[in-house]
Amino acid sequence: MQFEKTKTYQNLASSFAGECQAGMRYQMTAKLAMQEDLKCLSDAIRTIAKNETFHATQFFNKMIEKAGSKENIRLDAGYPFHAGTLLEGLKFAEGDEKDEATEIYPKFAEIAEKEGFNDIALLFRQVAEVERHHNAIFNYLNTAVKDGTLYKCDKPILWICSQCGYMHVATEAWQTCPLCKASQGYVELHLPFEGVRE
Ligand SMILES: [Fe+2]
Ligand SMILES: [Fe+2]
DSSP states (O other), X not given: OOGGGSHHHHHHHHHXXXXXXXXXXXXXXXXXXXXXXXXXXHHHHHHHHHHHHHHHHHHHHHHHHHHOOOSOOOOOOOOOOOOOXXXXXXXXXXXXXXXXXXXXXXXXXXXXXXXXXXXXXXXXXXXXXXXXXXXXXXXXXXXXXXXXXXXXXXXXXXXXXTTTOOEEEEEEOOSBOTTTOOBGGGBOOOOOBTTBOO
């Protein structure tokens, strides 16, 4: 079957567009974190934004490999278009990542497999796995920012200043770094892996 006639063709194109947009939305959310003087939170969100642009690149390259350059591709797809506060941005991101990880990409992988494109099915599954991890991070960040526990823990843990490297074990990070005077937002985060806070 001609690649342009397959569903996978459309799915790859909309995935490229979706990842580009997610990357940009997260950059805007990272900016909001910076406005609240939360540098390490901003960096964490920017890292995820970067991941999304790499996903977009992979989808783009696959598209070029299979179909070559195109003048224009018409897409009929839904794209989230929400704005709001930092907290709302984190909440939206958590939901979007969940949809990608549990519904959109697994479905696209299945379709690609049925249409005989095992390499594209694998790509969708690999990206879905990353989005599952992104969902866990946004889930943690959303809760931590909402509850004010980004820099608190019920047991003593190691806090490290991302600027000067000052370290201290406590249940709560300092407000101002005793060594370099950087604010609390410069203390490194304790991000979860697969939803578990180490
Ligand atoms: Fe992505
Ligand atoms: Fe993601």
